Amino acid sequence: MAAPNLLSDQRYRNWIRDTLSLLYLKEALVKIVDHDAVKFHQGLQRALGVVGAAPSTCSSCNQNDIIKDFRRHKWWMTCPLCDQWLQQIVQNHAKKPLPNLHRENTDPQLWSTNPYEVFKCYMPYGCQQDQSAKDADSQSILNVLKNCVYFSKCGRIGRLDLVDEVIHSV
Numbered sequence: 001m002a003a004p005n006l007l008s009d010q011r012y013r014n015w016i017r018d019t020l021s022l023l024y025l026k027e028a029l030v031k032i033v034d035h036d037a038v039k040f041h042q043g044l045q046r047a048l049g050v051v052g053a054a055p056s057t058c059s060s061c062n063q064n065d066i067i068k069d070f071r072r073h074k075w076w077m078t079c080p081l082c083d084q085w086l087q088q089i090v091q092n093h094a095k096k097p098l099p100n101l102h103r104e105n106t107d108p109q110l111w112s113t114n115p116y117e118v119f120k121c122y123m124p125y126g127c128q129q130d131q132s133a134k135d136a137d138s139q140s141i142l143n144v145l146k147n148c149v150y151f152s153k154c155g156r157i158g159r160l161d162l163v164d165e166v167i168h169s170v
């Protein structure tokens with residue numbers, strides 16, 4: 001019995017096109033996010049007044065030290081060094097006043113030295129092991145574009161409603 005010719009099936013061809021579209025979308029998003037992670041991080045360093053200085057790093061905080069205070073509508077940490085980074089991350093989140101940060105994704109000890117570790121705060125749960133945008137799926141990267149106001153401020157994203165539409169169609 002001869003094998004069916006899948007390429008003659010319109011649905012199969014459409015499935016291949018859709019799959020390739022997602023791969024090309026991710027390739028483009030990875031370039032944008034990897035490039036802009038560094039620029040965004042430099043902007044946070046300027047805001048914190050630590051440009052050009054050897055980064056101060058914390059060696060004691062972990063994800064459990066990131067506290068969401070529902071009563072005061074505030075994220076905070078007891079460590080002043082990490083808290084200043086956390087406040088910058090919160091200020092640059094699109095959702096106000098109390099954004100939904102997935103603290104499980106990130107390691108606060110790396111915020112001052114690793115730009116991508118900061119971006120992981122804007123991603124959905126499940127990105128703990130990601131080391132760069134190449135490791136993330138398209139939906140996680142799109143969430144960074146939507147949740148981090150840097151992308152709308154610098155003109156990278158003109159219409160957030162379109163990003164939202166793509167997120168829900170992936």
Ligand SMILES: [Zn+2]
Binds near residue numbers: 058059079080083
């Ligand atoms: Zn700390």
